[in-house]
Amino acid sequence: MTWSEKQQLPSPDGPSAGVTFDAPAPASGYRIYVIGSDLTASAGAVLAYNPSAPSPAWSPVASLIGGVYNDVGATVGPGGLHVTGGYTVGSGPDPTVAVATHQIYDAAANTWILSTPLLAPRSGHVAVTGRDGTIYAIGGRDNNDNILASVEALHPSANQWTNVASMNIAREALAAVTGPYGKIYAIGGETATDTLTDTVEVYDPAAEFVGHRAVWAAVAPVRQGGYGCRRRPRRSDLRRGRRRFRPHHIPDFVQLRPGDCWRNVGQEREYADAAS
Numbered sequence: 001m002t003w004s005e006k007q008q009l010p011s012p013d014g015p016s017a018g019v020t021f022d023a024p025a026p027a028s029g030y031r032i033y034v035i036g037s038d039l040t041a042s043a044g045a046v047l048a049y050n051p052s053a054p055s056p057a058w059s060p061v062a063s064l065i066g067g068v069y070n071d072v073g074a075t076v077g078p079g080g081l082h083v084t085g086g087y088t089v090g091s092g093p094d095p096t097v098a099v100a101t102h103q104i105y106d107a108a109a110n111t112w113i114l115s116t117p118l119l120a121p122r123s124g125h126v127a128v129t130g131r132d133g134t135i136y137a138i139g140g141r142d143n144n145d146n147i148l149a150s151v152e153a154l155h156p157s158a159n160q161w162t163n164v165a166s167m168n169i170a171r172e173a174l175a176a177v178t179g180p181y182g183k184i185y186a187i188g189g190e191t192a193t194d195t196l197t198d199t200v201e202v203y204d205p206a207a208e209f210v211g212h213r214a215v216w217a218a219v220a221p222v223r224q225g226g227y228g229c230r231r232r233p234r235r236s237d238l239r240r241g242r243r244r245f246r247p248h249h250i251p252d253f254v255q256l257r258p259g260d261c262w263r264n265v266g267q268e269r270e271y272a273d274a275a276s
Helices: 235-239
Strands: 017-022 030-035 046-049 058-061 073-077 080-084 087-089 096-098 102-106 111-114 126-129 135-138 151-154 162-164 175-178 184-187 200-203 216-219 243-245 255-257 261-263 269-271
Touching: 017 073, 073 135, 080 126, 080 135, 126 175, 135 184
Parallel strands: 073 126, 255 269
Antiparallel strands: 017 030, 030 046, 046 058, 073 080, 080 102, 087 096, 102 111, 126 135, 135 151, 151 162, 175 184, 184 200, 200 216, 243 269, 255 261
């Protein structure tokens, strides 16, 4: 498994979010979006890339509402591409302000629509969609420069974000992914002491029911050398689905074996939970 270089972005970019989303016409395949820009001159800029086009290239689409320009959370969920929080240009001594906006992109109309806002402003967080379509906004930083452990959730049938269980370790600039069994994994990031962390926590929404609140639990951290291996993988492990992702801020890419441990594998990381 190797990486190959594709069409470069038109210009260097900073902490933007990337996500894959269906094209306006399903027959034309899918598009990859880069959302937000670290350059205030391009505030709110969104670029789209169609790999199936005869001459693939990055092209601008509708900009985010309100000049939100970086550190957003982005995920594909019910109704389209969801973007939460991020920074916008402020005034006074602080040139940037975190926002609580929640925007949904209608690819067919090339339009962003304001939706139910977050309970509180956050930036540097990650957004992820649960198996039932619930949108989660995880971690990040608030306008008081606090690193957040809090998690908000928006169920498809609701019109209001709610607080769910907080992570055990507050983090920003983290990665998150939903596994095939519906569990949500929060991976790596930067803590309140400006320290990069190898922490991995898992949240199981199915454990949330009346009278009981699901919690985040630690699993094997992202480390070199297979730390946390419990046993050799079983044949049944190899048949299970695996979660692929690219965590941020971890210099060497590794993979987690079935059996709950990490190992090097090309330029990706893969997690297989032996307990699933």
